[in-house]
Amino acid sequence: MAWNIFSNTICQSCGCFKLFTSSYTKVLSSKLTRNISNATKLPKHKIMPPRRALLYVPGHDKRKIEKIGSLKVDCVALDCEDGVALDKKDLARSTIAEVYSEVQKTFSGDLCVRINSPSSGLAEMDIRAITATGNLPSTIIVPKVNSADEMRWFCNEYISSCKRVPLQTSIIFMTESGQGLLNLKEIIEAGIAACAQHPTRCHISGVIFGSDDFCADLEINRTSDASELTYARQKIVATAKAFRMQAIDMVYIDYKDSEGLKKQATDGANIGFTGKQVIHPNQIAPVQECFSPSEEKVKWAEELLGAFEKSTEGVFTFRGQMIDMPTVLQAKNIKRLVEEINK
Numbered sequence: 341m342a343w344n345i346f347s348n349t350i351c352q353s354c355g356c357f358k359l360f361t362s363s364y365t366k367v368l369s370s371k372l373t374r375n376i377s378n379a380t381k382l383p384k385h386k387i388m389p390p391r392r393a394l395l396y397v398p399g400h401d402k403r404k405i406e407k408i409g410s411l412k413v414d415c416v417a418l419d420c421e422d423g424v425a426l427d428k429k430d431l432a433r434s435t436i437a438e439v440y441s442e443v444q445k446t447f448s449g450d451l452c453v454r455i456n457s458p459s460s461g462l463a464e465m466d467i468r469a470i471t472a473t474g475n476l477p478s479t480i481i482v483p484k485v486n487s488a489d490e491m492r493w494f495c496n497e498y499i500s501s502c503k504r505v506p507l508q509t510s511i512i513f514m515t516e517s518g519q520g521l522l523n524l525k526e527i528i529e530a531g532i533a534a535c536a537q538h539p540t541r542c543h544i545s546g547v548i549f550g551s552d553d554f555c556a557d558l559e560i561n562r563t564s565d566a567s568e569l570t571y572a573r574q575k576i577v578a579t580a581k582a583f584r585m586q587a588i589d590m591v592y593i594d595y596k597d598s599e600g601l602k603k604q605a606t607d608g609a610n611i612g613f614t615g616k617q618v619i620h621p622n623q624i625a626p627v628q629e630c631f632s633p634s635e636e637k638v639k640w641a642e643e644l645l646g647a648f649e650k651s652t653e654g655v656f657t658f659r660g661q662m663i664d665m666p667t668v669l670q671a672k673n674i675k676r677l678v679e680e681i682n683k
């Protein structure tokens with residue numbers, strides 16, 4: 341009985357199924373059975389492109405847009421929002437609509453468009469401009485989502501504006517206020533429910549932490565180690581991951597300080613973020629490196645998984661450490677990440 345439940349619900353693309361089947365034959369402790377029962381309630385993993393660095397490029401700035409094809413970055417956001425002054429919003433919309441297909445020919449990463457926020461009164465025009473073109477963006481970023489209603493509003497507005505049927509548009513939204521953080525779970529659930537009405541057209545794939553707007557909203561004083569943002573960052577990661585979504589960390593605005601950037605990116609990766617927003621080409625390589633497992637870690641994971649395959653026990657010793665299922669799962673995460681990056 342339990343066996344059938346596992347095989348129908350555990351994601352096979354990430355390898356959990358294999359792990360759970362081997363662990364089933366190895367250790368059938370009550371603790372493990374309880375963990376697997378909980379796992380069955382989780383949504384399935386989706387195959388998502390890696391978004392280790394997400395570079396903002398102001399949507400009206402053709403000089404910067406022309407650079408995109410030469411940049412080795414996982415993800416670019418053509419911006420209609422805060423990177424564009426109010427009197428250049430129209431120019432950003434028309435430029436993005438004009439160049440999107442061309443840029444896609446030279447850039448193989450995820451080419452997103454960040455629209456203005458649902459409450460700005462500008463988002464309708466952004467949505468209309470990007471859906472009017474034949475080539476819909478692979479990902480739309482919706483900033484300053486403060487409530488479930490705003491999330492529902494965006495999903496319905498987007499679907500009803502599309503002249504062509506969109507195919508699996510990723511929707512990533514931004515948490516940038518006290519309300520946004522407080523309502524995070526409800527916002528995600530509203531997005532999942534709205535997209536479930538159009539399962540082949542769009543899905544919610546990530547949350548971005550808009551820390552600068554968040555600091556403004558909460559009147560936070562910034563410090564160099566960002567310790568004042570620990571709660572928000574951890575809440576965003578835990579909530580996003582509970583729904584099997586990506587979590588993308590804050591911008592490091594001091595873009596000439598590469599050491600500070602690396603420190604903050606490493607901190608973000610260590611607490612579970614999958615990537616980080618960047619604003620300058622020089623930030624791409626260090627950030628992507630911080631969100632990639634080191635060679636040493638990959639070797640550790642490969643060897644540990646090899647040892648796990650050979651072991652006939654649920655608990656065994658590897659490089660002097662006690663290893664059981666949680667550590668095997670961590671090694672599997674590393675293997676999966678490497679596969680996604682190398683795809």
Ligand SMILES: CCC(=O)SCCNC(=O)CCNC(=O)[C@H](O)C(C)(C)COP(=O)(O)OP(=O)(O)OC[C@H]1O[C@@H](n2cnc3c(N)ncnc32)[C@H](O)[C@@H]1OP(=O)(O)O
Nearest residue numbers: 396397398403404405407419422423552591593619620621
């Ligand atoms: C924090 C809250 C947010 O909402 S963040 C998102 C909104 N902000 C943005 O989008 C800012 C994006 N970044 C920028 O506009 C620029 O990087 C800023 C910070 C203004 C610095 O520009 P600039 O003085 O030109 O830098 P630089 O001379 O060192 O640039 C070297 C060459 O690289 C280019 N470059 C720079 N930034 C980008 C970018 N984001 N995307 C693509 N290309 C970029 C510059 O144009 C420059 O090229 P060139 O040498 O002139 O040919």
Ligand SMILES: O=CC(=O)O
Nearest residue numbers: 550551552553591
């Ligand atoms: O939009 C990003 C932010 O930090 O605010």
Ligand SMILES: [Mg+2]
Nearest residue numbers: 422516550553
């Ligand atoms: Mg913001």
